Amino acid sequence: xxxxxxxxxxxxxxxxxxxxxxxxxxxxxxxxxxxxxxxxxxxxxxxxxxxxxxxxxxxxxxxxxxxxxxxxxxxxxxxxxxxxxxxxxxxxxxxxxxxxxxxxxxxxxxxxxxxxxxxxxxxxxxxxxxxxxxxxxxxxxxxxxxxxxxxxxxxxxxxxxxxxxxxxxxxxxxxxxxxxxxxxxxxxxxxxxxxxxxxxxxxxxxxxxxxxxxxxxxxxxxxxxxxxxxxxxxxxxxxxxxxxxxxxxxxxxxxxxxxxxxxxxxxx
Numbered sequence: 001x002x003x004x005x006x007x008x009x010x011x012x013x014x015x016x017x018x019x020x021x022x023x024x025x026x027x028x029x030x031x032x033x034x035x036x037x038x039x040x041x042x043x044x045x046x047x048x049x050x051x052x053x054x055x056x057x058x059x060x061x062x063x064x065x066x067x068x069x070x071x072x073x074x075x076x077x078x079x080x081x082x083x084x085x086x087x088x089x090x091x092x093x094x095x096x097x098x099x100x101x102x103x104x105x106x107x108x109x110x111x112x113x114x115x116x117x118x119x120x121x122x123x124x125x126x127x128x129x130x131x132x133x134x135x136x137x138x139x140x141x142x143x144x145x146x147x148x149x150x151x152x153x154x155x156x157x158x159x160x161x162x163x164x165x166x167x168x169x170x171x172x173x174x175x176x177x178x179x180x181x182x183x184x185x186x187x188x189x190x191x192x193x194x195x196x197x198x199x200x201x202x203x204x205x206x207x208x209x210x211x212x213x214x215x216x217x218x219x220x221x222x223x224x225x226x227x228x229x230x231x232x233x234x235x236x237x238x239x240x241x242x243x244x245x246x247x248x249x250x251x252x253x254x255x256x257x258x259x260x261x262x263x264x265x266x267x268x
Contacts, residue, residue, distance in 0.1 A: 009033070
């Protein structure tokens with residue numbers, strides 16, 4: 001039977017701790033350590049390259065702390081599972097607060113007890129696996145709503161996406177979507193004919209595959225924009241993009257590093 005595997009990274013400035021964690025996790029078949037880093041800068045680069053599901057994170061490290069790493073990830077709207085591995089149990093409350101926007105958080109005290117480590121990991125794993133199964137089910141529903149042709153290079157008629165959140169079932173016409181945003185463990189979908197819709201347990205990667213690429217463009221890790229709606233781009237240290245569709249006007253902030261992507265869509 002196939003066992004879903006959690007891709008994990010270890011970020012700790014102490015090499016013996018990293019080696020101990022790796023050794024302990026080798027006996028857990030549900031986890032695969034894809035890399036390790038000795039500081040925050042290396043850790044951010046590692047995560048960008050490996051795209052893990054879970055971070056084993058030290059707190060007190062030279063130059064920049066684990067809390068600063070989480071602050072940067074939260075600002076970039078990148079969310080992960082986090083298990084802190086720290087020799088300072090008094091930091092546990094602050095750790096929970098810092099990790100609140102993320103998918104899951106827990107705390108293991110050094111020196112590491114292998115039994116507790118496995119217990120903490122399996123708490124994350126059970127939630128992660130349930131979320132994956134829910135996402136697969138939702139993806140199947142979206143694909144069914146779209147029909148067998150997933151390319152959708154040209155929209156020849158009304159096509160709809162069906163979403164369900166905790167309170168209602170929504171059917172949205174694709175051409176009515178102005179933009180989609182990943183934030184706080186959910187996807188927000190902004191349309192021209194209705195207020196925005198919150199869809200939990202759905203990733204932007206999944207949604208991107210279901211939207212016609214000739215009509216929508218991915219902007220960084222947080223947004224998908226309807227090309228037809230882009231009407232104005234204000235450059236600067238915090239660029240602003242304005243979208244207009246029908247009688248609705250919406251504005252959103254983007255990262256300066258993503259301006260070129262908007263300009264490319266705007267000019268086309």
